[in-house]
């Protein structure tokens with residue numbers, strides 16, 4: 198089943214990769230197959246470039262950095278990849294908040310590795326955005342100036358240790374549902390970065406699920422803490438898929454360009470359907486009294502998240518927006534001396550080499 | 556930002572016997588830090604046994620725009636492939 202790839206907590210066997218990893222592997226195989234199919238070189242000298250671009254995209258081939266592409270395609274990708282990168286970077290904060298207070302050395306080591314992965318995701322994505330002709334310095338500045346956004350979800354606070362579990366299960370889970378189709382994006386560097394990212398995300402989701410499973414089978418206080426975390430993170434996680442299809446501005450064009458493969462509502466539904474059974478095994482309740490199986494649609498009916506709240510959070514008025522941005526700006530400013538020292542050292546060494554060579 | 560930190564392309568040899576493959580890029584002030592950053596960024600899960608870092612500016616690329624003309628000399632030389640030749644029935648070890 199889609200995305201539902203972690204083994205049951207007790208005595209489950211390791212099966213052949215289905216679920217998330219299976220889809221990522223399929224996307225990777227597809228990428229190789231498309232490359233093998235592609236005997237098409239660049240456009241002929243008198244060929245219409247727009248037609249050439251369309252032909253490559255329609256043939257499920259990848260567009261590469263030095264290929265001709267429509268300006269709007271380039272702009273859309275820069276915005277999307279940059280905002281994705283910013284989200285990974287800001288996303289380190291809510292969980293970073295618990296590294297020093299993780300309940301055991303094992304949990305601390307795991308959480309450190311997870312947060313380090315998120316830094317890595319940010320860096321893969323910044324590198325992919327740079328292939329489109331924007332510099333890293335500009336990208337960093339766009340975030341610091343608040344001219345580009347990051348995912349709304351990271352503007353919610355992490356109040357208890359169980360929140361770390363809920364983030365892994367729900368937030369990384371929702372990110373995976375969003376990201377797996379991006380492994381098949383028409384822009385090569387983005388697709389390849391997403392394949393790397395998705396392979397690592399599966400560890401993130403499992404570690405979160407394991408934290409919740411442990412708490413949910415612990416003392417009544419631990420159970421209550423786990424349930425409280427799920428209660429608070431459920432709707433913000435649903436909102437991660439963006440506004441409903443009717444209000445989504447960029448969707449149709451992105452689908453035509455094969456940047457996006459499914460609509461916001463389709464992905465949200467997929468996520469809900471995947472979570473229900475996982476919540477049952479946890480023994481935790483999804484906070485939605487109207488959640489029920491719809492036989493006709495072969496999917497769960499569910500309550501939509503509060504989209505007014507989503508718009509408020511996106512426009513800067515979530516519970517932690519100011520804190521997150523202040524922290525990022527301070528971290529960047531505090532790192533100035535490190536960047537300067539490294540640059541000075543590199544310049545000094547380059548100078549020494551020249552003297553030796555002369 | 557005080558100054559522009561150079562861009563490096565990273566190549567990783569996954570296992571002994573395989574060639575180095577391009578895995579992505581990163582920024583670092585010098586080669587030594589580029590190598591360390593590459594280790595932390597691209598081989599956190601033992602993805603490699605050897606890393607190369609190359610200053611991005613040192614790479615000269617053939618532009619896809621020129622691809623047809625640039626690779627043309629190879630296009631009409633089918634006789635460079637063994638499948639071009641007809642082998643008489645019954646010949647072994649050819």
Ligand SMILES: [Fe+2]
Pocket residue numbers: 285314315318394398
């Ligand atoms: Fe991530």
Ligand SMILES: [Fe+2]
Pocket residue numbers: 315369398401
């Ligand atoms: Fe993650």
